[in-house]
Amino acid sequence: MGETIQEDSIPQPPSLRPAPANDNQPDFFVPALHDIPVKDGIGLMDIAVFRLSKKQTRKGDIIRYELPDAVVEVVSSGHGMATIYDYDIVLMMISHLADAMKRHRQGQGPMPSKKFRPHGAEVLKFCRMPYGGRQYIALEHALDRLQGTYIKITANDRQDSFRRSGYFPLVAGATVVSRTKTGRLGSLEITIPDWIYDGVVRHKVPEVLTVNPDYFLIRKGLARFIYRLARKAAGAGKASYAFRTVHARCGTTRQFKKFSHELRQLIADNDLPDYALAEEEGRDGPLLVIRHRA
Known part of the structure; x- marks a missing residue:
């Protein structure tokens, strides 16, 4: 997603951008930040399942990693490969799912759905971005790229003479449910992929790691x-x-x-x-x- 940040007078570390002006406004509930570290024992935080640069779209490109226990390929569509900044939306999805599942286990809420329904402003708030028009446009482009990027894992199975393969999307679909009067994104519906949903919901000990919220400020x-x-x-x-x-x-x-x-x-x-x-x-x-x- 793009970034137009209001600078302030507080000295900022070189690696971090300033927080947006609306950073402390409690307009929406913001759970602790979480990420999924593994899929079938394969460390997905050990490799980049997205592109790091905003400049190279890498349309139709494939990033290939040969790991000791698997070959992992990241495949992109005509919209371009999702970036590490686009992945902020996935982090939000994981974080809300982990919070909802925690409350369900405590008897304080229903079993979470695979449908994640945030408002566009909530996404920007969670990802610590300002509410400018450029950010809403960037958010829509990010959803395009996320829907067209998936991970292919070919696991080495030493017990058999074949390899087990699977295809894992970053999001399983996204719909713009409504728009504001000015045409900005309003309500969204994002379908959580099975591999993420199962990693959080189906395990007695969910496969999630907490992440410092200042991660979003890393340039x-x-x-x-x-x-x-x-x-x-x-x-x-x-x-x-x-x-x-x-x-x-x-x-x-x-x-x-x-x-x-x-x-x-x-x-x-x-x-x-x-x-x-x-x-x-x-x-x-x-x-x-x-x-x-x-």
Whole structure:
């Protein structure tokens, strides 16, 4: 989604954009931010299931990851591949589903539906975006890309002579139910994919991770990916990845040299929410070291 932010006088870390002017207005209920870390044991926060750059549409493109236990492909349609910023809508969907399921288990609400029905303004509020006209247009384009992007997982099954494959959409459909008098998006209906719904609802211990809400303020796609990687791998401790591994798993088309320069800039800024970044020399090249800020 696009971003037109009202700047203020408060100093802001280089990696984060300022929060919008309406950030503290309690117009809508906003649950804690959650994400789905795995699908069938495959770490989907370890790879980019979207493009990181807003500039390259990657229409009809495929990003392919060869993992030890599976081959994962991200496939896009004519609207272009969904971006890591478009995925904010999926995070909202997961977060509301996780909250509704928690209340249901506590006897305080019904079993949540697979139909998620937010208002366009609620989406912008949750994703910490201003309520400008450009943002509503960007929201509609984001829904187009999300509906046309899916994940194909071909799992290596060592017990059998074949591989199990599955196709998993980021959203299973979206409908504009109403518009405002000015033509902006009003009410939406987004169908939650089975793999996300089952991960939250069908498990006794839901497969979700909490995420810092300042994640939405992270400017660069690579910085967002590094935060996701940190939240999944480091947790409350430490994790390390070879630069080349991060390069391979973020789906970038940038040459390794340029990618390394950008990654080193993130390490120098060292201002991501919750996690400190450092570079160390590894046996086969530079390492990104991620530590949780105690």
